Amino acid sequence: MTRASLEKQPHEVASMFDDVARRYDLTNDVLSLGQARLWRKEVAKAVDARPGQKILDLAAGTATSSQPFARAGAYVVPCDFSIGMLKVGKERHPWMPFTAGDGTKLPFKDGTFDAVTISFGLRNIQDTDAALSELYRVTKPGGRVVICEFSQPTWAPFRTVYLEYLMKALPPLATAVSSNPDAYVYLAESIRAWPDQAGLATLLQKAGWSSVAWRDLTGGVVALHRGVRV
Numbered sequence: 001m002t003r004a005s006l007e008k009q010p011h012e013v014a015s016m017f018d019d020v021a022r023r024y025d026l027t028n029d030v031l032s033l034g035q036a037r038l039w040r041k042e043v044a045k046a047v048d049a050r051p052g053q054k055i056l057d058l059a060a061g062t063a064t065s066s067q068p069f070a071r072a073g074a075y076v077v078p079c080d081f082s083i084g085m086l087k088v089g090k091e092r093h094p095w096m097p098f099t100a101g102d103g104t105k106l107p108f109k110d111g112t113f114d115a116v117t118i119s120f121g122l123r124n125i126q127d128t129d130a131a132l133s134e135l136y137r138v139t140k141p142g143g144r145v146v147i148c149e150f151s152q153p154t155w156a157p158f159r160t161v162y163l164e165y166l167m168k169a170l171p172p173l174a175t176a177v178s179s180n181p182d183a184y185v186y187l188a189e190s191i192r193a194w195p196d197q198a199g200l201a202t203l204l205q206k207a208g209w210s211s212v213a214w215r216d217l218t219g220g221v222v223a224l225h226r227g228v229r230v
Helices: 010-031 035-047 067-071 083-092 128-137 156-177 181-193 197-206
Strands: 054-058 075-080 113-119 139-150 210-217 222-228
Touching (some): 035 067, 035 222, 075 083, 139 197, 197 222
Parallel strands (some): 054 113, 113 139
Antiparallel strands (some): 139 222, 210 222
16 A cells, blocks of 8 residues: 655655545545535535536546536536546546646646636645646636635634544544555645645745635635636
8 A cells, every 4th residue: 555755756646546546535524524525515616617617626536526517517627647536436427528637737728727626635736836837827817716625723722633633533543444544644644734724825826826815614624715817
């Protein structure tokens, strides 16, 4: 089994997700205590997909996150660099245009998409700045980005409890439900090392996005960042 390091070498991260692909969605529901479904609903509201729009769902995995956009009538492209994830997704949703792609070198032309979104995947890309710039490049002028990512709880006592859960409770729980529990040790470590809400907003602005804002979900465990390409 593969466990990526915080250096986030692409082959290590891709291999790690290949290992957990088949039970990934179930494991996420268990480890998030059911909150993952709520977060996906909030992402769908923020993206606000419309019939005929083109949506890029980066780090889409098995495309569970892509389904609300497709149901809204949009043309959604689930993109991921884990071939294992894409294979499982294609088995479940054979009609969807799954695309293999590196978040730092997306295989799309400039200005292709009305909206781009990534949920719980930006943290796993080796070069965050390059990924945000690539998302900007493939978005049409006036288009939008929505990023759903783990963040920092805003209430200090809750933040302490949350970090204790990440480092102590999550790994043994992952052992019970995941095919690769070491992958979830990496998950806990990567969350602790990730920028807070304001830090990610600054990176978005640096990449060129305007009207950058965020909204906390579950007390700041997750943050929903948004921006517009001028």
